[in-house]
Amino acid sequence: MANKAEGTEDLFGARMRAWERMQAVARQTFAPYGFAAIETPAMEQVSTFVHGIGESTDVVRKEMFRVFSGALLDRVFAAGSDAGLKPKQRLAMRPEGTAGVVRAAVENNFVPQGGAPVKLWYAEPMFRGERPQKGRLRQFHQVGVEWLGAPDPAADAECIIILMDFYRALGIDPAHLHLAINSMGDAACRPAYREKVRQFILDHADEMCEECRERAEINPLRAFDCKNDHCREVMAAAPLAHENLCEECATHYEQVKRYLDEAGIAYEEDPTLVRGLDYYTRTVFEVDYTPDPAIGAIGGGGRYDGLMELEGGKPTPGIGFAVGFERVMLALEAEGVNLGGEEPSCVYVAGTEAEMRPAVFSATLALRRAGIRTEADYQGRSLKAQFKQADKHNASLCVVIGPDEVAAHTATIRDMGTHEQVSVPMDELAARVAERLA
Structure with missing residues (x-):
């Protein structure tokens, strides 16, 4: 028997209803802000993610699933690398949503010169080759938003407000959420800050893990995210981003905080928050579920003003966030929220004997065409067994048809x-059933 791949799960029943419900809540929450849905391909050219996420990130270096046809895989094995493949042949499964959306925006000119900002949201599976554990799968699901073309700090604040509204709409107590924010600077001030952190790591190299020493040359800011406790202790004394912002970035950050204060959004400034992807600039934010630290972050995002250029477009600011379905489900379960709910009720049409099957078919068809969720027997069960099946289908009403009903x-x-x-008269069945359901 074939089993599902490690780090994946089958979505069905209450779990599937929960994912559908999360998408419905997202649509309802994002609509007042003018966000439209988008779906990008699950496969992209590798360069889309390398340009956007960053070649030095763990996502690209260790976790990204590569995709090859059988013939191409033979070529790669024979050559010992994929260097000889054309860019369009070098494919990967998307490990996150932003890079693909930005690629689509560039390719389809979503934000033309002088055009209005575009607001997009998605709900899609993502793929990362990391060690499977509770709430962290190799195929997982995210809901995210991307706002392209808006440099105003109000966009940063509104993205954070939308995120917190989304959690509240799902049923998570706001008091159980911890919002951390920071500013990572931009192209004007970040290089000098990055160099300071690099030098700090080199000065403390004998105290840092091998991976952090490697990060010093590739992306020193990622050392703030090291899972090694001693590295984290050392990095606590490293130069901090908010102390090294240029005037423009500092002003932007202060305005974001003022907008959040005005909206009544509680937050804590975390000067070590850098997020895990290279494309972030200026505002970054992350939300943790506090009653259970093991759950950790259940969403976050930030500004990425240089990403459109990296993907081949003209300079266009952007900001967004992503929420992991599997992580949020852990928080909802801890909150006692049943997002999937019970199986929807239905109407069951039962025939008292086999000869009633044509009449059952007609009644079932009429009810379904009236938009009523309807079930019936397709296995030749007895009437008693049909009633038991109706209970299993969570039927609130049962329509019974026998010889007397057919004759009348x-x-x-x-x-x-x-x-x-x-x-009830057969020609009034759908209307009368609808009345009783209402």
Whole structure:
């Protein structure tokens, strides 16, 4: 028997309803802000992610799933690398959503010169080859938003407000959420700050892990994210971003905080927050679920004003966030929130004997065409067994059709809770069922 791949899960039943519900809540929450849905391919050229996420990140270096056809895989094995492949042949499964959306914006000219900003949201599976654990899968799901073309700090604040509204709409107590924010500077001030951190790591190289020593040359800011406790202790004394911002970045950051204060959004400044992807500039933010530290971050994002250029477009500011479905589900379970809910109720149409099958078929068809969720027997069960099946389908009403009903062109509607029964004309069945359901 074939089993699912390690680090994946089958979405069905309550779990699938929860994912659908999360998407519905996202649509309802994002709509007042003018966000439209987008879906990008699950596969992109590798360069899309290398340009956007950064070649030095763990996502690109260690976790990105590469995609080859059988013939191309033979060529790669024979050559010992994929260097001989054309860019369009070098593909990867998307490990996150922003780079693909920005690529789509460049390719389809979503933000023309002088055009209005574009606001997009997505709900898609992502793929990363990391060690599977609770709430962290190799195929996971994210809901995210991307706002392209808006440099105003109000856009930063509104993205954070939307994110916190989304959690509240899902059913998470705001008091159980910790919002951390920081500014990482921009192209004007970040290089000098990056060099300061690099030099700090080199000065303390004998105290740092091998990976952090490597990061000093590739992306020193990632050392703030090191999982090694001693490295974190050392980095606590490193130069901090907010102390090295240029005047323009400092002003932008202060305005973001003023907008958050005005909106009543509680936050804590974390000068070590850098997020894990290279494309971030200026504002970054992350949300943790505090009652259970093991759950950790359940979402975050930031500004990425240089990403459109890296993907081949003209300079265009951008900001967004992403929320992990699997992580949020852990928080919702801890909150006692059943996002998937119970199986939807239905109407069950039962025939008292096999000869009633044509009448059952007609009644079922009429109810479904009226938009009523309807089930029936397709296995030749007895009437008693059909009633049991109706209970399994969570039927609130059962329409019973026997010889007397067929002769009188009627149907009997049975309330599955009270067992009350009423006879109605067959041509009024859909309307009468709809009334009782309402």
